[in-house]
Amino acid sequence: MRQDTKFTNQNFRVIGSRVNRPDGMDKVTGRARYGADYDAPGQLVGLFLRSPHAHARIVSMDISRAEKLAGVKAIITADDLPDLTNGNREMLDILENSMARGRALYDGHAVAAVAASDVKTARKALKLIKVEYEQLPHVTDVDEAMQPDAPVIHDWIFTQGVNPTPKKPSNVCNRTEMGHGDVDAGFARAAHIIEKSYKTEQTHQGYIEPHACVASMGPDGSGELWVTTQGHFAYRNVCAELLGLDIAKLKVTSSEIGGGFGGKTHVWAEPIALALSRKANRPVKVVMTRDEVFRATGPASSTSIDVKIGVTKKGRIIAASAELRYADGAFPGPWAILGAMTSFACYDLKNVKTVGYDVICNRPKVAAYRAPSAPMAAFAIESTVDLAAAAVGMDAVDFRIKNAAKKGTLSSYGVTYGPIGIGPTLDAAKNHPHMKAKLKKNQGRGMACGFWFNFGGQTCSTINIAADGTVNLSVGTIDVGGSRASLSLIAAEELGIPYEHVKASVADTASLGHNDMTDGSRGTFSSGMATIVAARRAIEVMKERAAAMWDIPVDKVDWKDGHAVAKGKKNSKLAPLSLKEIAENSPNTGGPIAGHNEFVADGAGVSFASHLCDVEVDPETGATRIVRYTVIQDAGKAIHPDYVEGQFQGGAAQGIGWALNEEYIYGEDGRLQNPGFLDYRIPVCSDLPFIDTQILEIPNPDHPYGVRGVGETSIVPPLAAIGNAISNAVGLRMTHVPMSPPRILAALEAGE
Amino acid sequence: MSTSTVSTTINGDAVQFACPTDESLLDAIRNRVGLTGVKEGCGTGDCGACSITMDGRLVCSCLVLGVEANGRAIETVEGMADGDQLHPLQEKFIEHAALQCGICTPGFLIAARVLLERNPDPTEKEIRYALAGNLCRCTGYDKIVRAVQAAAKEMRKASKKRTRK
Ligand code: FES
Ligand code: FES
Numbered sequence: 056m057r058q059d060t061k062f063t064n065q066n067f068r069v070i071g072s073r074v075n076r077p078d079g080m081d082k083v084t085g086r087a088r089y090g091a092d093y094d095a096p097g098q099l100v101g102l103f104l105r106s107p108h109a110h111a112r113i114v115s116m117d118i119s120r121a122e123k124l125a126g127v128k129a130i131i132t133a134d135d136l137p138d139l140t141n142g143n144r145e146m147l148d149i150l151e152n153s154m155a156r157g158r159a160l161y162d163g164h165a166v167a168a169v170a171a172s173d174v175k176t177a178r179k180a181l182k183l184i185k186v187e188y189e190q191l192p193h194v195t196d197v198d199e200a201m202q203p204d205a206p207v208i209h210d211w212i213f214t215q216g217v218n219p220t221p222k223k224p225s226n227v228c229n230r231t232e233m234g235h236g237d238v239d240a241g242f243a244r245a246a247h248i249i250e251k252s253y254k255t256e257q258t259h260q261g262y263i264e265p266h267a268c269v270a271s272m273g274p275d276g277s278g279e280l281w282v283t284t285q286g287h288f289a290y291r292n293v294c295a296e297l298l299g300l301d302i303a304k305l306k307v308t309s310s311e312i313g314g315g316f317g318g319k320t321h322v323w324a325e326p327i328a329l330a331l332s333r334k335a336n337r338p339v340k341v342v343m344t345r346d347e348v349f350r351a352t353g354p355a356s357s358t359s360i361d362v363k364i365g366v367t368k369k370g371r372i373i374a375a376s377a378e379l380r381y382a383d384g385a386f387p388g389p390w391a392i393l394g395a396m397t398s399f400a401c402y403d404l405k406n407v408k409t410v411g412y413d414v415i416c417n418r419p420k421v422a423a424y425r426a427p428s429a430p431m432a433a434f435a436i437e438s439t440v441d442l443a444a445a446a447v448g449m450d451a452v453d454f455r456i457k458n459a460a461k462k463g464t465l466s467s468y469g470v471t472y473g474p475i476g477i478g479p480t481l482d483a484a485k486n487h488p489h490m491k492a493k494l495k496k497n498q499g500r501g502m503a504c505g506f507w508f509n510f511g512g513q514t515c516s517t518i519n520i521a522a523d524g525t526v527n528l529s530v531g532t533i534d535v536g537g538s539r540a541s542l543s544l545i546a547a548e549e550l551g552i553p554y555e556h557v558k559a560s561v562a563d564t565a566s567l568g569h570n571d572m573t574d575g576s577r578g579t580f581s582s583g584m585a586t587i588v589a590a591r592r593a594i595e596v597m598k599e600r601a602a603a604m605w606d607i608p609v610d611k612v613d614w615k616d617g618h619a620v621a622k623g624k625k626n627s628k629l630a631p632l633s634l635k636e637i638a639e640n641s642p643n644t645g646g647p648i649a650g651h652n653e654f655v656a657d658g659a660g661v662s663f664a665s666h667l668c669d670v671e672v673d674p675e676t677g678a679t680r681i682v683r684y685t686v687i688q689d690a691g692k693a694i695h696p697d698y699v700e701g702q703f704q705g706g707a708a709q710g711i712g713w714a715l716n717e718e719y720i721y722g723e724d725g726r727l728q729n730p731g732f733l734d735y736r737i738p739v740c741s742d743l744p745f746i747d748t749q750i751l752e753i754p755n756p757d758h759p760y761g762v763r764g765v766g767e768t769s770i771v772p773p774l775a776a777i778g779n780a781i782s783n784a785v786g787l788r789m790t791h792v793p794m795s796p797p798r799i800l801a802a803l804e805a806g807e
Numbered sequence: 808m809s810t811s812t813v814s815t816t817i818n819g820d821a822v823q824f825a826c827p828t829d830e831s832l833l834d835a836i837r838n839r840v841g842l843t844g845v846k847e848g849c850g851t852g853d854c855g856a857c858s859i860t861m862d863g864r865l866v867c868s869c870l871v872l873g874v875e876a877n878g879r880a881i882e883t884v885e886g887m888a889d890g891d892q893l894h895p896l897q898e899k900f901i902e903h904a905a906l907q908c909g910i911c912t913p914g915f916l917i918a919a920r921v922l923l924e925r926n927p928d929p930t931e932k933e934i935r936y937a938l939a940g941n942l943c944r945c946t947g948y949d950k951i952v953r954a955v956q957a958a959a960k961e962m963r964k965a966s967k968k969r970t971r972k
Binding site: 073075076078079080082083084085086087088089091092175260261262263264265311312313314315316342344345535536537697698700701704705707708709731732733737738739740741742743745746 | 827837842843844845846847848849850851853854856883884885887888893897900901902903904906907908909910911912913916931932934935936938939940941942943944945946947948949950951952953
C-alpha cells in the first residue's frame with residue numbers, strides 16, 4: 056500500500072526530549088540477556104576447528120577418533136553441508152565462509168565443528184581431528200593480489216564490469232566506474248593538479264560482545280535460534296536456505312546485542328550451530344572467543360587509493376578522479392563499489408570519475424563496518440582536498456564551502472540531491488568556537504567532511520493497545536543503541552500518551568513480518584515510519600470505537616492529544632474520551648485494538664558531517680594525542696538527542712582508533728599476528744577527550760518528522776580530519792593509515 | 808584436572824559451588840552461580856567487561872581462578888543496587904545515556920564504584936585513567952565520564968548531608 060510519508064513540519068510534544076531508555080534498568084543491573092546469557096535445557100557446547108594456514112588444500116580429514124570420544128555428540132564438516140543454493144554463488148560463499156569446502160582460504164577459516172557435552176570434551180575432540188593440509192601460495196595485500204603473477208584464489212572469478220569479460224580468472228572480481236562530465240578536459244583547464252596515493256590497513260568493528268548463539272533443531276525440521284544479531288529475520292532466511300529448512304519453521308529470537316557496527320549483519324557460526332544441533336538432536340550453544348572474532352569475522356577492507364584533483368586559480372574543483380582498490384577478503388563483496396560511490400559525494404563537480412576494484416585475497420570475508428567503505432575513500436579524498444586548498448592558498452573550510460554540493464547538485468554517484476546538510480555543517484564548522492581555540496607547540500587543527508547514503512528497506516511494526524491504555528510496540532529492527540527509546544517516543548507522540556505508557560520490544564521472527572536488518576542507519580528511520588503509520592491506524596480503530604460508544608457516525612470523531620473528540624454542534628455535550636477509556640471499553644466495542652504497518656521505507660535521506668580536530672604530535676615518540684574533537688552532523692530531526700549525540704561520539708571514537716592505531720597485522724606466512732585487544736588496540740577512555748557534538752536539523756522531505764539516519768556518517772571524516780591535523784601540526788602529509796607512532800616517527804625522520 | 812568445592816560470598820550471600828581447578832572465576836560465576844551480569848569480552852584481561860571486586864579489590868574475573876574465590880567476598884553488578892534503590896552510578900548511567908549496547912556497562916559500573924570509594928572527587932583525567940582498563944566500543948566514553956562525574960557529585964552531596972546530621 057502507498058502511504059503518505061512526506062514531511063509535515065508538525066509541532067512536537069515529546070519528540071526531542073531526553074527520556075530514560077526502557078532497557079536501561081536491565082542493563083545497569085546485569086539483568087539484560089545478551090547472546091551468551093541464555094541456556095537451553097540439555098544444551099551441548101559447540102566449538103570450531105580453524106585453519107592455521109592462509110591458503111591450503113584440505114587433502115584429508117580424519118574425524119574418527121574424535122567421534123569415538125565419550126561425550127562427543129556431533130561433528131560437522133563440509134561433507135555434512137550439501138550445496139542447496141541452486142547456483143546462487145553469493146549464498147554458497149556464505150556457506151563456504153562458515154565452513155571450508157576443500158580449501159581453507161584464510162587463517163582462521165573454519166574447517167570442522169564439534170558439539171560435545173562440555174567444553175573440555177569439545178576441546179579434546181578438536182585435537183583428535185586430523186587434518187592434512189597442502190599449503191598453497193597466498194596473498195594478503197590488495198595491490199599484490201592484483202598483480203598478474205599473484206596466486207589466483209578462485210578459478211571461478213572473471214572480472215565483472217570490463218568488456219569483454221576476461222578469459223582468465225583473477226583476483227579482481229569487479230571493476231566499477233561512475234561519474235559524469237569529462238575529467239580529461241577538466242584537468243587540461245586546471246591551474247593546479249594534485250595527485251596522491253594512499254593506503255589504509257584493515258580494521259575490525261571491535262564490538263565487545265563476541266558472536267554467540269544457542270541453536271535448537273528437532274528431527275521434524277523445526278528449529279529455534281537465540282542469537283546476537285543486527286538482523287534476526289535475515290539470519291533466519293539465510294540459515295533456512297543453507298540448511299534446506301522452511302523459513303517459517305525456524306524461529307529466531309534476537310538477544311540484547313553487545314555492539315555490531317555492521318559486523319553482526321552476516322551469519323558466521325549460526326548455520327553450523329544449527330547443523331550441529333540437527334545432527335545431535337540437542338540444543339547447541341556456540342560462543343566465539345575474541346581470537347575467533349578477529350580471525351574469522353568482521354573486518355573492513357584494507358585499501359589502496361589514488362586521487363587526482365584539479366583546481367582553478369579561483370579555488371573551484373574543475374575535475375576530480377580516483378581509483379580505489381578494496382580488499383574483499385576471501386569472497387567477493389560490494390566494497391569498492393561503495394567506496395567509489397561515496398568518494399566525491401560531498402562536492403559539486405562538473406567533471407568527476409571514480410573507478411573501483413574489488414579484490415580477493417587470503418583474509419576473512421569482509422563485512423560491513425559502519426558506513427562501509429566510506430572512511431577509507433574519505434581519507435584519500437579529504438586529504439587531497441586539503442592539498443588542493445593549500446595549492447590555491449585558501450583556507451580548508453572556505454575551500455570546501457566553495458565546492459560543496461547543494462540542493463540540485465548531480466552527485467558523483469548519479470543522484471540529484473534534494474535539501475542536504477553539507478553546506479550547513481561547513482558553515483557551522485566555520486563559526487564554531489573550536490575554530491578560534493589557541494593551538495600550542497606541536498599541535499595542529501584539521502577538518503574533514505563525510506557522507507553516507509542511509510537506507511530504508513522492508514519494515515513491519517505493530518501497536519497493541521492493552522486494556523488499561525498502556526501500549527505495546529513491537530518492532531522487527533534490532534535495537535543497537537537506544538532505538539526502543541526513540542520508537543517509544545514516536546508512538547507516544549502519535550497516540551498522545553505519556554512516553555512511560557509505551558513498552559517497545561523487538562519481536563521474534565514468528566511474531567512479526569519480515570524486517571530488514573538494522574544497518575544503513577535505518578532502525579529509527581524506517582521502524583519509526585512504520586510506527587507512525589501503525590499508530591495512526593490504531594487511532595482510526597479507536598475513533599470507530601469512540602463513535603460506537605457515543606453512537607454517532609465515525610466521521611464525526613476527531614483525534615486530539617490522546618483523546619477522541621466528537622465534532623459538530625449536535626455532539627458538543629459529549630466529553631472527550633481518553634485512549635484509556637476507549638481501551639477499557641474495547642471488550643464491548645469490538646475486542647482488542649491494534650494498528651499494524653508493513654512497507655518498504657523509501658527516501659532515507661542522505662547524511663553529511665563536518666568534523667574538527669586538534670591533535671598534538673610528540674616528535675620524540677611519534678604518538679598523536681587528540682586534544683579536541685567536534686562533530687557537526689545533520690540528523691534531519693533528532694528524536695532522542697542523547698542517542699543521536701551518542702552515535703556521533705561513538706563513530707568519531709571508532710574513526711580515531713582507525714586513524715591512529717587499529718590495524719590487522721599479517722606475517723609473511725599469511726597469519727594474523729594480533730587477534731586480541733592487547734595488540735589490536737582500540738581507543739580507551741584515557742586516549743580521548745570529551746567529543747563535542749552539534750546536531751543540525753535539515754528535515755528529510757521524505758519522512759513525516761524529517762528524520763535522517765544518524766548512525767554511520769560519524770565514522771567517515773575522522774581519518775582525514777586527523778591526517779589533516781597532523782599535517783598542520785608537524786608539516787607531514789601522512790598517506791598510510793593507521794598513522795601509528797612508528798609510521799609517524801619514520802616519516803619525521805625521513806623528513807629531517 | 809581435579810574439581811574443588813568453593814565457599815565464597817557473592818553480593819553478601821553465602822555461595823558454594825564445585826568447579827575444576829583450572830576454571831576461571833568468570834566462568835564459575837556465569838555458568839555455575841548463574842550471574843550473567845559479568846560479561847566476557849576477551850577472556851584475556853584486556854577489556855574489563857568481566858570486572859568484579861574481590862575483597863574490595865577490582866579484578867578481571869577472567870584472570871582469576873574460581874578456586875581463588877574461596878573464603879573471599881565477591882561483588883558483581885547484580886549486587887550494586889540496594890533493594891529497589893539503584894546505586895547513584897547506575898542512576899546516572901541511565902540518565903546520561905552512558906550506555907548504548909550496554910555490554911560494557913557492568914564492568915564500568917564496578918570499576919567506577921571502586922574509583923569513587925577511593926577518590927570521591929576525581930578529576931576528569933583521574934576518571935579516564937581509572938576506567939582505562941574497560942573498553943567501550945559504542946560511546947566514545949564521553950557520556951560515561953559525564954555520568955561518573957554526576958554520580959560522584961551526588962554521592963558527595965549525600966555524604967555531606969549524612970555527616971551534618
Ligand atoms: S573478559 Fe576479562 S578482561 Fe575481557
Ligand atoms: S555501550 Fe556498547 S560497548 Fe559500551
